[in-house]
Amino acid sequence: xxxxxxxxxxxxxxxxxxxxxxxxxxxxxxxxxxxxxxxxxxxxxxxxxxxxxxxxxxxxxxxxxxxxxxxxxxxxxxxxxxxxxxxxxxxxxxxxxxxxxxxxxxxxxxxxxxxxxxxxxxxxxxxxxxxxxxxxxxxxxxxxxxxxxxxxxxxxxxxxxxxxxxxxxxxxxxxxxxxxxxxxxxxxxxxxxxxxxxxxxxxxxxxxxxxxxxxxxxxxxxxxxxxxxxxxxxxxxxxxxxxxxxxxxxxxxxxx
Amino acid sequence: xxxxxxxxxxxxxxxxxxxxxxxxxxxxxxxxxxxxxxxxxxxxxxxxxxxxxxxxxxxxxxxxxxxxxxxxxxxxxxxxxxxxxxxxxxxxxxxxxxxxxxxxxxxxxxxxxxxxxxxxxxxxxxxxxxxxxxxxxxxxxxxxxxxxxx
Numbered sequence: 001x002x003x004x005x006x007x008x009x010x011x012x013x014x015x016x017x018x019x020x021x022x023x024x025x026x027x028x029x030x031x032x033x034x035x036x037x038x039x040x041x042x043x044x045x046x047x048x049x050x051x052x053x054x055x056x057x058x059x060x061x062x063x064x065x066x067x068x069x070x071x072x073x074x075x076x077x078x079x080x081x082x083x084x085x086x087x088x089x090x091x092x093x094x095x096x097x098x099x100x101x102x103x104x105x106x107x108x109x110x111x112x113x114x115x116x117x118x119x120x121x122x123x124x125x126x127x128x129x130x131x132x133x134x135x136x137x138x139x140x141x142x143x144x145x146x147x148x149x150x151x152x153x154x155x156x157x158x159x160x161x162x163x164x165x166x167x168x169x170x171x172x173x174x175x176x177x178x179x180x181x182x183x184x185x186x187x188x189x190x191x192x193x194x195x196x197x198x199x200x201x202x203x204x205x206x207x208x209x210x211x212x213x214x215x216x217x218x219x220x221x222x223x224x225x226x227x228x229x230x231x232x233x234x235x236x237x238x239x240x241x242x243x244x245x246x247x248x249x250x251x252x253x254x255x256x
Numbered sequence: 257x258x259x260x261x262x263x264x265x266x267x268x269x270x271x272x273x274x275x276x277x278x279x280x281x282x283x284x285x286x287x288x289x290x291x292x293x294x295x296x297x298x299x300x301x302x303x304x305x306x307x308x309x310x311x312x313x314x315x316x317x318x319x320x321x322x323x324x325x326x327x328x329x330x331x332x333x334x335x336x337x338x339x340x341x342x343x344x345x346x347x348x349x350x351x352x353x354x355x356x357x358x359x360x361x362x363x364x365x366x367x368x369x370x371x372x373x374x375x376x377x378x379x380x381x382x383x384x385x386x387x388x389x390x391x392x393x394x395x396x397x398x399x400x401x402x403x404x405x406x
Contacts, residue, residue, distance in 0.1 A: 022279065022337060022341065023335065023337060024337060027335060027337075075279050075280070075341075076279075076280040077276075077279050077280055077281045077282075077337065077338045077341065078280045078281060078282040079280075080335055080337060080338065081282060081285075081334045081335060081338055084334065084335050085333070088333075112280055113277050113278075113280055117277060118277065118278060121273075121274040121275070121277040121278050122274070122278060124270060124271075124274045125270075125271050125274030125275050125278065128267045128268070128270050128271030128274065129267075129271050129345075129346070129350070131263075131267050132264065132267045132268060132271060132297065132346060133351055151278075192354065192355075192358070195354060196350050196351045196354045199350050199353070199354060200271075200275075200345060200348070200350045201275070201278065203345075203348050203349075203350040203353065204348075205341070205344050205345050205348040206279070206341050208344075208348070208379060208382070208383065209337075209340055209341060209344050209386065210337075211383075212382075212383040212386045212387055212390075213337075213386070213390060215387070216386075216387045216390055216391055230379075234353050234375075237353055237357075238353050238354075238356060238357035238360070239357070241353075241354060241357045241358075242357040242358075242360055242361045245357070245358060245361045245362075246361045249361065249362070
C-alpha cells in the first residue's frame with residue numbers, strides 16, 4: 001500500500017467517525033480536507049453527504065479514490081470532539097500518519113457512557129423537563145420513572161435492529177402507555193406534563209439542529225435529508241403517542 | 257419570583273446535562289452544556305412572563321443560546337455541535353408535538369391546526385435563530401490563530 005492510499009484510508013476513516021457521531025456535513029468535509037493537506041496530499045477532493053463519503057486524490061490515472069456509505073448509528077459527541085482535536089494537532093504538525101492512525105483507532109473505541117448512567121440520565125432529564133413545562137412534583141416523579149423505563153426499553157429494542165423511525169414510534173407509544181399506567185395509581189396531577197417530559201429524549205432536536213446547520217452552509221441536499229428526518233421523526237412520535245391515547249380513549253370511563 | 261427563577265435555572269441546567277450524557281458529551285464539558293441550556297431556557301421563560309407568544313419567546317431565546325455555544329466552542333476548543341445539541345433541547349417544541357397529536361386524537365380540529373401551526377412556527381423560529389447567529393463570521397482572535405495557519 002503506498003502512502004497516498006494510507007492517507008486516504010485514514011482521512012475517510014476520520015470522516016466516517018465524524019459523520020456517524022453527529023458532526024455536520026461541512027465540518028466533516030473541512031476536517032477531511034485539512035487532514036489530507038496536513039498529511040502531505042495537496043490534491044484531495046472530498047464530497048460529503050449525510051450518509052455517505054466520496055473522496056479521491058488528484059485527477060491522474062491510477063490515483064486512489066474511495067466511497068463509503070455511512071449508516072446512521074448512535075451519536076457520540078465525545079468522538080466528534082476527539083477527532084476535531086486530532087485534526088488540529090495534525091494540522092499543527094505534531095502528529096505523523098502512523099500516530100494519527102493509532103489515535104483514531106482509540107477514538108473509534110471510545111466507550112459509551114455506562115448503561116446505568118444512561119438510564120439515570122434519561123430519568124433525570126425527563127423529570128427536569130416535566131417540571132420545566134409546568135408539571136407538579138408528582139408528575140416529575142412519574143416522568144423520572146417513565147424516562148428511566150424508556151432508556152431500558154430503547155436499549156432492549158436495540159437488539160432487534162429495527163429502523164430508527166419504528167423505534168421512535170414504539171418509544172413514544174411506550175412513554176404514553178407507561179405514563180397512563182402509572183397515573184392509574186392516582187398520584188399524577190397532569191399526565192400530559194409527564195408524557196411531554198419523557199418524550200423529550202425522542203424529539204428530533206438534533207436532526208433539526210443539524211439540518212439548519214447544513215442548510216446555512218449551503219449543503220442543501222444533506223440539509224434536506226436531515227429536515228425530512230426531523231419531520232418524519234416528529235410525525236412518528238405524534239403517531240405513537242396518538243395511538244396509545246386513542247386506544248385509552250376507547251375504554252369507557254377513562255378520561256385523558 | 258427569585259425562587260422560581262432559581263428553580264427554572266437548576267431544572268434547565270440539569271435537564272440539559274442529562275441529555276448531554278445521553279449524547280455522550282465528555283464530562284468536562286457538562287457545565288458548559290448546562291449553562292448554555294439554562295441560558296436559553298431562562299430567556300424563553302422570561303419572555304413568556306412578558307408576552308404570550310411561544311414563537312417569539314423561542315426566537316429571542318435561541319439567539320443568546322447559540323451565541324453562548326459559539327463562545328464555548330472557542331474558549332473550550334470543541335465543536336459548536338457539542339454544546340448546541342444538548343443546549344437546544346429545552347426549547348425544542350416537544351410539548352407542541354404532544355398537544356398536536358392529542359388534539360388530533362380527541363377530534364378537536366381547531367386545536368389541531370392551532371397547535372400544529374404553532375409547533376411548526378417554533379421549529380422555524382429556532383432554525384432562523386440558529387441560522388442567523390451561525391452565519392455571523394467569527395471575529396479574529398488569538399485563540400483561533402493556530403487554526404488560521406492551515
